[in-house]
Every structure is written in structure tokens, then in C-alpha cells.
Amino acid sequence: MPHTARPELDRDVPVLMVRVGHYPYSHSPIGAVRSFGRLGVPVHAMVEGRWTATATSHYLTGVHVRPTTGREPAAELIETIRSVAHSIGRPAVAVCTDDESACLLAEHAAELAPDLLLPPVPADLPRRLADKGGLYQVCRANDVPSPRSATPATMDELLDAARELGYPLVLKNLAPFSRLDHPLVSHTTVIHDEADLRALDRGPAQPAVLAQEFLPPEHCEDWFTHLVCGPCGVPLLVFTGRKERDWPPGGGFTTLAHSLPNPELAALATDLCRRIGYSGIADLDWRYDRRDGRYKLVDFNPRQGAQFRLFETTGGIDVVRALHLWLTGRPVPDGPQLVRRFRVGRLDLLSAAAHAWQDRRPPRYLLPTRGTVRAWACHDDPVPLLYELARTAGTATTRTAGRLTGHFARAR
Incomplete structure (x- = not known):
């Protein structure tokens, strides 16, 4: 490296x-x-x-x-x-x-x-982008490809939307704050049939979810762009990379990814930010659909992404350092991004096992190599990893076992 x-x-x-x-x-x-x-x-x-x-x-x-x-x-x-x-x-x-x-x-x-x-971002823009329904409208208004979606106001409307979009169906908690206050699902969730959907019924309460077209993983690739934009959406730093695994599989956070320059995707992301005037750090999730050759925007997070440390230029600049340089009046140096991997230790091991079981093949879990950025392990700051291991030994293990059991049951 x-x-x-x-x-x-x-x-x-x-x-x-x-x-x-x-x-x-x-x-x-x-x-x-x-x-x-x-x-x-x-x-x-x-x-x-x-x-x-x-x-x-x-x-x-x-x-x-x-x-x-x-x-x-x-x-x-x-x-x-x-x-x-x-x-x-x-x-x-x-x-x-x-x-x-x-x-x-x-x-x-x-x-x-x-x-x-x-950053001088328009006051209402982060909430609109973080709201899944608001993002869908932003995509439509700016001719950005995205999966077909609906924002049902009642359970009956959700059932109607599911029939129109078809099964499997993706459900996402709709908006900031509501996802903490009354989430319908614990994370991005794939619903396989109407019986599964009806099992989520919370009575008269508004569903507060986005119903989204399912893009089959066998035809798609998961990508993301991490960037920093200055005033009026002018890009200061842009990174692109590809997700390899997540937890829970099919809708969770990234456990294994690698940075990979993708000029086409970088241009899509920066063009959107210019059009809407976004300013600050952002993490955009895309799915490349090989059936029509288009990158489809599925999430716009108006903040640093969890795997942002995957991305760094050869000059040592990541998105948070770029933000600091800009807001303190210093130039943000340009430079090529390092090609490396990012891994979230134990959860990536579980993700590899889940994917292997589903695909009926031996697990493909490779030990971290030189150039791999690890979420917790760090030779110059070891205590957080030790504390995280001790703290999560009970509750996280129980919760993870439950999710793994549920994943295997659905895969059958």
C-alpha cells in the first residue's frame, strides 16, 4: 500500500x-x-x-x-x-x-x-434526504434512477402498494426520529409474501415505512459514494467503493467492502449534490442493476458513513479530515483514493457463514490482510476493541444468534 x-x-x-x-x-x-x-x-x-x-x-x-x-x-x-x-x-x-x-x-x-x-447546507435538505419518501421524490425530480417506491399512510395502503410493487418487497423505516420512536421494522427488511406483511400490522397506527421494489441480488451489485461538498454542492472530495457483505444479510450495515474508483458513479453523486445544493459530508448507497445497466440510489445519509475509514487519498485525507480543512479555511488536497478493504470483524464472520449456508457452499472468509482497515481492532488504540468485546459478549451474542436463526429459517 x-x-x-x-x-x-x-x-x-x-x-x-x-x-x-x-x-x-x-x-x-x-x-x-x-x-x-x-x-x-x-x-x-x-x-x-x-x-x-x-x-x-x-x-x-x-x-x-x-x-x-x-x-x-x-x-x-x-x-x-x-x-x-x-x-x-x-x-x-x-x-x-x-x-x-x-x-x-x-x-x-x-x-x-x-x-x-x-457547512452551509439548506436547512430543510438533510431531513428531506434522510426521509426515504423524500429521497424518492428528490430522485424523481432530478432524473436520478431509484427503485420504484411508495409511502403508504395506512396498513391497507401498504398492502395495496405491495400488490403493485410485487413480492419480495423491501420495507424501510421512513424518516429520521420516527424510526426511533415507532419503527415498523428493526432494519431494512425483505418481505416475501402477504402473510409476512400482515404479521407486521400494528393496528390503526400509521406504518411510517417506505415500500420499495426488490432488486434481486443475483442481478445487482451494492456500491456507495462517500463525499464532501462545499457551498452549493461543489465537490471537494469524492470516493467510491463496493459492498461485499452486510449484517444482517440483505439489508444490514456493511461488514466487508473495498474501495474501487468508479468515475461514472462519482459523477452521478456529484451531479445530484450540485443540483440540490447539498453541502457537507454524505454517504450515498447505490445498487447497480445489471438488467438495465443503471446505478439506482437507495439511500442518502447526510452524515459520515459507518465505513468512511475505508476511504482515504494517498495524501492521507478522508471525509472528516476534508470537512475540518474546509471549515477552518484550508484547502482540501485532491489525490487518488487508496485501494483497500474495510472489515467489521465478528459480524463479517457471521455474514460469511450466512451467505455460505444460503448458497450451499463453503464459507469464503479471508483473514484480514495488509491494507485492510478494521472497524474496531487498532494497534495504537486497543482499549475500545477490548471493551466492545466485553460489553457485547452477552447481549450482542444473544441478539446475533436470534438474527442468524431467523435468516436461516427464511432462507429455507
């Missing part, structure tokens, strides 16, 4: 990792903490508890324990974020790791401006 330089960030400008909701097992924040910490930038993080894995990183300057559920009134959440930012004592670059915090920061940028450095 080519030697990477150490970019010069302004060490006088700290970073605040902003979080809304309960994500104690997420590996997204620890990646950003390490990325900044290795360059000497002070990093503060909002965490669920003092002994979460992120809070144990020796690269963290400030631990701010602020447990939230996402169900609190917006004014209360904003005051929580503002008080943490103000306590740092100087303006900090804000980095969001969830859709809810990205929406709040955009909508209340004026209130937070004295304490946080934020």
Missing part, C-alpha cells in the same frame, strides 16, 4: 462528535475519533455512557455523557448539543454520526453558530 502523508489540520480548532439516539455498539464514531486524534486535533464526543467503547479511546480529549433517545423535543435536544459545544470553550467543527443530529444541526444552524462550525 502506498505510503500516506500526514495532512496538516488546524490543531487549535477542536472537533465535536454529535450524536442523537442510542447507538452503543456503533463503530462509526471511533473511526472519526482516531482519524482526528492521530493528527493531534482535540476531539470531544457525546456518548451514551462513560464506559462505552468510544469513550475509552485514548485519542479522545473530552467525554460528554448525554444519553438521548431521539424522542425528546427538538428544543431539548438542541439545548443539549449547544451546552456541550459551549463547554468546549472555543468553536468546534461538528461531525454527525446519525441522521437525527444532521437534521437538527442544519435546521438550527443559526442558534449553534457561535459554538459550532457547520
